[in-house]
Amino acid sequence: MKQWTTRKIGAVILSVACLIPLVGCSAESGTASGYKDGSYEGISPNGIHGEIAVAVAITGGKITDIKVTSHGETEGIGSLAVEQLPGKIIEAQSTEVDGVSGASVSSAAIKEAVNDALTKAK
Template identity: 40%
Template sequence: MVPQPAAPAPSPAITGYEPPPAPSAPPEVPAPAVEAQFKDGRYLGWGYCRHGDIQASVVVEAGRITSATIARCLTRYSCSWIDALPGQVVSRQSPEVDYVSGATESTDAFHDAVAEALSKAK
């Protein structure tokens, strides 16, 4: 009969070793309260250029600009050139808007009108 190889000896257990505890999730820290940038309400402001005047209306709710419009357009040219600017005011939460080629002065007047309106909301 052919001798069978012996079974391997069990490896000795390490005594006194405990695996590290599973990492716990860091405690949730509430986001810092952000002070409202503006007071709620509807505010009007005027901007002026050599082509005429523009009045902007800005609505603030919960401290954020929720609406901006060209309330009055008293320029020689149609304010349709700057129709996209009120949306930029809302999305940027700022009077800072992109210049419109061919309507640079109207853009400046609208910016100034919004800035004046927001100065009343501080």
């Protein structure tokens, strides 16, 4: 009987040890959750025609608004990314979203600028 109890205790300890790395993980991992509330500016020098600047609002630890405050993107091409991408990022609570078709450089620069702002919000 003593050996059975030792095995049981060993199994419990092993189970707990396996669960320890999972502590702190959640469904929100990789999202905006945990950012400090406020408004943060971000910049990317990699727009198709130079710098793209954004203002990102965080409320309740989540991205609630993104405004592209300045850009030199081509009207009808890069400007589509300026119009569409902020909404996609807010909806996903992440910059890990698809770029706008035909505006990959502009999309990448907007994501880079948003990531710059989010870095400041940590």
